[in-house]
Amino acid sequence: MPSYDLQQDVHHGNGTQEAFYDDPSVLYISLHRYDDGNFFPGSGHPNEVGVGAGKGFNVNVGWTGGLEPPMGDAEYLAAFRAVVMPIAHEFSPDVVLVSAGFDAVEGHQPSLGGYTVTAKLFGFLTRQLMSLAGGRVILALEGGHDLKAICDASEACVSALLGMEVEPLSQSLLDQKPCENAVRSLQRVVQIQGEFWQSVRDSATTVDLSYLQAQRHRFRRDSDSEAVNAIASLSMGSLTSER
Secondary structure, eight states, X not given: OOEEEEEOSSSOOHHHHHHTTTOTTEEEEEEEEOGGGTSTTOOOOTTOOOOGGGTTSEEEEEEOSTTSSOOOHHHHHHHIIIIIHHHHHHHOOSEEEEEEOOTTBTTOOGGGTOXXXXXXXXXXXXXXXXXXXXXXXXXXXXXXSOHHHHHHHHHHHHHHHTTOOOOOOOHHHHTOOOOHHHHHHHHHHHHHXXXXXXXXXXXXXXXXXXXXXXXXXXXXXXXXXXXXXXXXXXXXXXXXXXX
């Protein structure tokens, strides 16, 4: 059964990666602080893509750049838009497993992550994941060192799983572009994973855009594609009539 395992803890899930490194039936994607291997546990370089039959089914979104600025909502939205969701949809899993670590949530000390992702964003991202596998999404609570952050993020994710209305994202966030360090990190991932996934190549030009800019870009691209298909259909119909 094709399975998709998303690791969202701020530390790389090296154990899970090792367990499925050669397994093409499990797509493993990890979003974590990497800092060129200087943040614990030091693994999770984007070029760690799997081996043998599993090559291309291991995806590391390793954030580099420290905390200047810390990664937050805009950066995680960009990662989901450009890497996580496109690959997941192309893989088309039967079930989604989420290693739900919440030490990327704001409130953790720099040594424990220092990122500023909000609890409500994790609810929003969980709702996006429910578009996969017919909504078969399983969250397993993992890391986190700030009790309030864990509680708030867990509540947001469970609310999304239950089909409750998630807290809307602010207009300012939807208009915010990811920081330069995040863009560089994502571009490296896109360059590496583009070898294996057409969807990543298609989303490459949206890495540095805001959420709303990317939506408008996708709308224009889809509209252009529909127009080309319509013209092609009319041309074929005309040729058929002439015959």
